[in-house]
Amino acid sequence: MSAQPIQVREFHPRVQAALNNPQIRSNFRRAMDGLMTKRTAAFAGWDLETLRELGAAVRLRALSRLPELLEQLEANLVQQGVQVHWAETGEQACEIIRDICQARGAKSVIKGKSMVTEEMELNHYLEAAGIEALESDLGEYIVQLAEETPSHIIMPAIHKNTDEISELMHEKTGTRRSHDVDYLTASARQQLREKFMRADVGISGVNFAVAETGTLCLVENEGNGRLTTTAPPCHIAVTGIEKVVEKLEDVTPLLALLTRSATGQHITTYFNMISSPRKAAEKDGPEAVHLVLVDSGRSNIYQDQELLDTLRCIRCGACMNHCPVYTRVGGHAYGTTYPGPIGKILMPHLLGLEDTRDLPSASTLCGACGEVCPVKIPIPKLLQRLRKEAVDGDSLQPSRVAGHGIKRRWLESLVWSGWTRMHASPGLYRFAGRMMGRLRGLMPSKLGAWTRYRSAPKPAAKTLHQLMQERSVKSQAVKQESKG
Amino acid sequence: MNQARQNILKRLRDGRQQGFAVPTSDFAVVRERNWTAAEKLDLFQQKIESVHGEVHRVAAERWIQELIRLLAEKKLGNLLVSDIKAHGLELREQWHESLPPLLAYDRKIESWKEQLFTQVDAAVTGCRGAIAETGSLILWPDEDEPRLMSLVPPVHFVLLQADQIYSTFIEAMAEQGWATQGMPTNALLISGPSKTADIEQTLAYGVHGPKELVVLVLE
Ligand code: SF4
Numbered sequence: 001m002s003a004q005p006i007q008v009r010e011f012h013p014r015v016q017a018a019l020n021n022p023q024i025r026s027n028f029r030r031a032m033d034g035l036m037t038k039r040t041a042a043f044a045g046w047d048l049e050t051l052r053e054l055g056a057a058v059r060l061r062a063l064s065r066l067p068e069l070l071e072q073l074e075a076n077l078v079q080q081g082v083q084v085h086w087a088e089t090g091e092q093a094c095e096i097i098r099d100i101c102q103a104r105g106a107k108s109v110i111k112g113k114s115m116v117t118e119e120m121e122l123n124h125y126l127e128a129a130g131i132e133a134l135e136s137d138l139g140e141y142i143v144q145l146a147e148e149t150p151s152h153i154i155m156p157a158i159h160k161n162t163d164e165i166s167e168l169m170h171e172k173t174g175t176r177r178s179h180d181v182d183y184l185t186a187s188a189r190q191q192l193r194e195k196f197m198r199a200d201v202g203i204s205g206v207n208f209a210v211a212e213t214g215t216l217c218l219v220e221n222e223g224n225g226r227l228t229t230t231a232p233p234c235h236i237a238v239t240g241i242e243k244v245v246e247k248l249e250d251v252t253p254l255l256a257l258l259t260r261s262a263t264g265q266h267i268t269t270y271f272n273m274i275s276s277p278r279k280a281a282e283k284d285g286p287e288a289v290h291l292v293l294v295d296s297g298r299s300n301i302y303q304d305q306e307l308l309d310t311l312r313c314i315r316c317g318a319c320m321n322h323c324p325v326y327t328r329v330g331g332h333a334y335g336t337t338y339p340g341p342i343g344k345i346l347m348p349h350l351l352g353l354e355d356t357r358d359l360p361s362a363s364t365l366c367g368a369c370g371e372v373c374p375v376k377i378p379i380p381k382l383l384q385r386l387r388k389e390a391v392d393g394d395s396l397q398p399s400r401v402a403g404h405g406i407k408r409r410w411l412e413s414l415v416w417s418g419w420t421r422m423h424a425s426p427g428l429y430r431f432a433g434r435m436m437g438r439l440r441g442l443m444p445s446k447l448g449a450w451t452r453y454r455s456a457p458k459p460a461a462k463t464l465h466q467l468m469q470e471r472s473v474k475s476q477a478v479k480q481e482s483k484g
Numbered sequence: 485m486n487q488a489r490q491n492i493l494k495r496l497r498d499g500r501q502q503g504f505a506v507p508t509s510d511f512a513v514v515r516e517r518n519w520t521a522a523e524k525l526d527l528f529q530q531k532i533e534s535v536h537g538e539v540h541r542v543a544a545e546r547w548i549q550e551l552i553r554l555l556a557e558k559k560l561g562n563l564l565v566s567d568i569k570a571h572g573l574e575l576r577e578q579w580h581e582s583l584p585p586l587l588a589y590d591r592k593i594e595s596w597k598e599q600l601f602t603q604v605d606a607a608v609t610g611c612r613g614a615i616a617e618t619g620s621l622i623l624w625p626d627e628d629e630p631r632l633m634s635l636v637p638p639v640h641f642v643l644l645q646a647d648q649i650y651s652t653f654i655e656a657m658a659e660q661g662w663a664t665q666g667m668p669t670n671a672l673l674i675s676g677p678s679k680t681a682d683i684e685q686t687l688a689y690g691v692h693g694p695k696e697l698v699v700l701v702l703e
Pocket of ligand 1: 312313314315316317318319320341342369372373374375376377
């Protein structure tokens with residue numbers, strides 16, 4: 001599979017292309033409208049605010065004890081027979097997984113949905129090592145056939161309509177062209193069943209990892225996650241280190257929030273909890289289970305009191321579904337594994353601001369994402385923080401995100417320091433105001449990107465101060481007259 | 485990779501913010517329900533039917549006849565059922581030749597994977613109760629009713645005792661002592677047949693797991 005390598009920096013041309021593509025726009029518009037309505041309906045009758053507060057509290061409590069909980073999780077899993085591995089980078093995680101596969105002489109891997117393996121581009125890595133990696137979630141399977149990347153973290157193939165999918169499956173797998181979704185789904189089932197039967201290793205993600213009991217929880221509708229974690233003789237679960245929660249009961253509010261926020265379902269078809277490999281008397285299930293804990297930038301986010309909130313995310317996708325920017329440009333325009341608002345606050349940490357400099361600015365700061373986030377991540381506030389980081393714009397708070405200051409320009413910072421000085425001195429402020437009024441004719445009508453969709457601002461002939469002064473002089477005069 | 489472990493844990497410990505303000509977790513919002521047994525059963529049925537699950541309420545002593553009727557109605561050619569559990573023994577005792585043949589999951593999957601994947605029409609299993617709020621069945625697969633039994637055959641019948649319906653997930657796990665007694669190899673909530681909406685948000689059933697989930701509620 002040769003998916004397009006991510007060209008994160010070419011953000012603007014991609015946005016332009018997406019905006020000009022009516023197919024993309026209507027596919028996303030329709031899907032996102034539907035998801036928003038379903039989410040609202042699913043929370044009817046709930047005290048949503050209290051539930052979100054509980055969700056946030058549970059995640060925050062887990063983060064407050066993150067190193068201890070990771071150790072507890074590891075100890076419990078190891079005791080139950082699961083092998084636990086740690087990876088500082090995506091590359092390291094790929095190596096670990098490849099080594100496990102090679103040690104078993106594995107030729108084929110079947111995958112359940114996992115964003116963290118997308119993040120580390122595991123499929124390419126395995127294929128380069130001669131191991132076939134096949135996605136089994138229907139959406140991921142479609143995206144893999146098309147040699148693309150997911151455009152949404154919950155619904156990977158949302159950018160395609162039935163026509164496009166039918167054509168793709170016809171071309172790649174020989175199914176007939178059809179608009180019958182049942183037929184297309186059944187054909188995919190047929191092809192994938194075969195693979196499930198023969199796969200040497202199953203690789204899955206994890207939604208929550210419970211420290212208290214050493215349990216890996218997976219949320220899904222299709223059953224491919226259950227097959228991936230049960231049918232092959234070996235299961236490798238891969239997760240970011242932040243997914244751990246303290247207690248088993250902590251899972252309940254998060255599950256209630258996750259499925260309703262994501263797709264408006266009161267629960268998904270399967271909630272799959274795995275705590276050990278097959279025991280001696282059991283007749284199925286993998287004989288070996290591994291967990292790979294991936295850091296990949298997360299421990300750096302953890303160092304910062306404010307940015308830390310990013311790690312509460314439970315990957316529901318609601319922020320995307322409600323984002324006016326995402327809805328218009330779609331997931332691919334971002335060029336990152338995680339698109340939309342969560343991508344904008346997460347990717348700068350994973351890739352550095354150098355490559356992601358435009359992402360925090362691609363927002364109207366309308367606040368919809370923060371309002372729907374089930375764990376109350378203040379996304380708009382974090383976007384503002386990352387904008388500051390990108391220009392080293394806060395003298396009180398040292399920048400710390402990799403690649404910070406990448407957008408700092410001498411002219412712009414000169415303008416802003418002048419602006420600051422002007423506003424700190426009343427005399428200077430009045431003088432500058434008057435000068436702008438006098439020289440208003442010299443204002444250029446084109447101001448780069450600003451005037452692409454707007455007209456250039458034109459200073460008024462007189463400042464507000466001047467106007468007020470004239471008024472008070474006039475009314476003084478009137479008063480004088482009426483008295484006299 | 486022990487180095488990686490040390491480095492990650494060290495970064496987390498060194499970088500941890502002082503005075504992490506952690507609000508208390510008040511679970512009342514996911515816990516407090518006061519439904520009667522009848523309300524719980526109605527809600528369970530309504531929720532699971534809303535996602536295409538099928539529910540049949542039967543008198544406890546009539547479930548086998550009901551199952552036979554459903555097998556015929558759905559034209560199923562065989563049935564996988566435990567040969568150890570009480571409901572399996574009961575079923576086997578009352579079975580007769582003219583009915584679809586019964587199969588048993590009596591060996592390790594490796595010796596009959598192909599057959600299970602391609603030739604089994606339906607399976608019937610028990611469960612550890614259900615959750616009213618979300619219309620979910622609780623299954624802990626074990627050596628008599630292994631994990632793939634409720635997943636691979638296209639039709640899955642589940643026997644549920646009407647008095648084993650909990651209001652919420654948190655209530656079920658607390659009352660059954662999940663966290664204290666330790667978790668099994670695999671525990672499941674099943675809420676409807678397998679489904680996908682990955683093709684233009686159009687729902688399709690049975691994408692990987694069972695196309696039909698049929699619950700027999702024994703009253
Ligand atoms: S940031 Fe919040 S809304 Fe967005 S995916 Fe994460 S949990 Fe969901």
